[in-house]
Amino acid sequence: MRQLVVALVGNPNSGKSSLFNLLTGSHQHVGNYPGVTVEKKEGYCTYGGREIRVIDLPGTYSLTAYSTEEIITRQFILEDKPDVVVDVLDASNIERNLYLGTQLMEMNAPLVLAFNMSDLAQRRGLEFDLDQLSRLLEARIVPTVGNKGQGREALLDAVIQTARDDKKPRMHHVRYGSEIEEELSRIETAILDQERDLAIRHGSRWLALKLLEQDDEILAKVQSRPVLDLVRKSVSHLRSIFHDEPEIVLADRRYGFISGACQETIRNSVERRHDASDMIDAIVTNRVLGLPIFLLLMYAVFWLTFTLGEYPMQGLEWLFGWLQASVSGLWPEGSTHWLRSLLVDGMIAGVGGVVVFLPNILLLFLAIALLEDTGYMARAAFVMDRIMHKIGLHGKSFIPMLIGFGCSVPAIMATRILENRRNRLTTIMVIPLMSCGARLTIYSLIIPAFFTPRWRGPVMWLIYLIGILLAVICAKLLRLTVFQGETLPFVMELPPYRMPTTKSVVIHMWQRGWMFLKKAGTVILGISVVLWGLASFPQPDPAQLAGLDEEQAQQAALEYSAIGRIGHLVEPVIRPLGFDWKIGTALIGATAAKEVFVSQLSIVYATGSDDNTDVLREKLRASYTPLVAFCILLFSLISTPCIATVAMTRQETNSWGWAVFQFVGLTVLAYGITLIVYQVGRIWI
């Protein structure tokens, strides 16, 4: 038998994902819709002897043509014509959830309604007359509890039965009142007359409704002038009667229909004015307690990600160190064979450089999954919105930016929680300006070398502050130029608080980790190997190294290599910043990872391993002024942290263009600001 295609739709926070997981188990695949950053989730299952392909469409509140999610969902239902559309509703919030349902009804989609979270609804005292409601809405209704695994069979039964149904036209329609119905029938007649093809494909009533709503997509599809003129007349006529846009009146009437249906079929046996969620909110979004609670939770997230993540990270570092030593041991001691170097310093170090992020990412997404599934995430956005909005961002942007203080890589990945594309891109662009943990290695080398103990703290603070300030300014600028556009309405639902299930949290966490490894991982590894190549080749003649001790040999080798040469080449360009080729070489190496700056600098100054940082510091002190030192700090702060950041930006934006934009932008910004500071500083000091 033919494969059944089932589309899952529903409001955000309706538990659609857990229902999807319930239906498809581990047989799922996450990707992107072409050209956009919206996730595409597909999976399959076998039931009743049939193979069923399930598409999890993005969560939406409505099916207008204004957001990418809505357009994708609508297009899928209209063009791909799935066999069944399952609308997942939060049963304890039926009225609002049914709004989408009525629009699906009007699209004549073969509908099954999943009353999800029915356990919570029951606990709240809601009683449904499902038979009657089913008759009114002309769709099978199945109560489910997605995150507890209940209702799977019943749902799949309903799906199969609905797929078998004959496609009869609907009996019950949402009635919009005589004035609107009159205009509708006029437009319908015109459509049947002039646009037969469209009418056959989409249904005349639905088209008429969309035209009255002035739906951009449908308006573009209608060619016939008489129809468009008629629509225009109807719209202005209705506008004058109702003193409102027809689409608003239509929305109103839909809700009226829903209210009516619900009043007949739903009873609230327990009259509870304020439930547990209200009480929690009273504390959590309290004027006094709200902010401290938020900061506390943010601290917890940060701690979980970085402090707790430290242990597995060290474990992994040890593992890779061991791996490097083992592979290295396959060659005789002191060998400089290229394969040995490639494997040990190139590939293993490269893979290690990727995997080392995994604990942070998994833990971060554990924290995010907890925040989202409990419902707190929306409250966090609520508390922070005032500040974020002033910069042109959304309240939710705070969290990824905060994570950026630990490491940009998981921070950029965390921007997934931002729904608005422009907000998301802006946030991704400025996250690197949050001084990350890796830069600390540079700060702890440079600052004690050049500043007296009294100044060390303040200088560090200054650097962090400059980073934040620049981020704010850049965000504002970006929002005014590249990512400009009217701020989309904030209007955000605050979902009821819920207990997260281990299963959903773990699945969530795992999917993210896997995505990171597959996508960012490959890019990072690739670039690491390239950088290794640049640092290792060309190799100097062993004769040239004769008579030099180990450190001096390393120094010579580095200078001879591609990176060293590039460092020399770049010197004239970075001279105005107060930098010489040695710093240049270290900076180039540091594009792999900021920590590399220190080790590269040690090699260049022939101080070998970084155990001798004091020796290195003395040498630096002798070579540069405090102003130059400060410029090094500035440049490290502003320029791209590492290639992993670039790779992650590429992954999250689904385009190399933005990644390059970020890289070039940060580099130019770093150069410009450091230039100004150095030149002005030289005059003053």
Add this chain to the structure above:
Amino acid sequence: MSAKSANALTASLEDYLEVILWSVAANGAARVKDIARQLQVQAASVTGALQVLAEKRFVHYKPYEAVTLTPEGFQEATRVVRCHHIIREFLTQVLGVEAEAAEEGACRLEHDIPGEIVARLAAFMEYVQALPEPERGSLAAFIERSMGRTASADPSELSFGRSTVADMKPGHEGVIVRIGSHAELARRLADMGLGRGVLIEVEGVAPMGDPIRIKIRGYRLALRKSEARSIVVIEK
């Protein structure tokens, strides 16, 4: 209707007093048929009213005799007339109401408006009279402009007294009257279920003053104050 003292008169009785005052002033006494004609009522109604007024000792009335006012009646009658005058002047001079509408408004208001309020209106009128001409004129001009801005005399069109969700305090409820905002926001609000006649409850405000939390159709929504300002409500 607020509770009135035993001696307080109903509207029509005050009208009688007024008429009698003018008649007595003009002719020395008032006759039943004159009163009936002026108030456009039946003679029988007049005699009934006169009996009540006589009981209250406002008038001297013996059947088939001309009517005169007692000192108390004179005081009450002048009070009513004065009220009428103050209100009418307020309506015409300050609010710029047309003479006929002002007359009718004054006739209605003079009977129910508490004396305290009339006294304050009088004081206010003194203030207005004392204003130099340009300021007095600008007051009237302002009213004209405000009225001119609205297409009709519909009070819900003006900004004073209009409440939006942004004005509501936590814990208060209201019913949505109108959503007046640009298309994008209006659509989003409509999609989320905010429409005419829907009950909305403001639950709280974020720690930094913005956004606000509301409850609608049984679920919770967060809105920026700037967005809330476009939702017009009548508060409970």
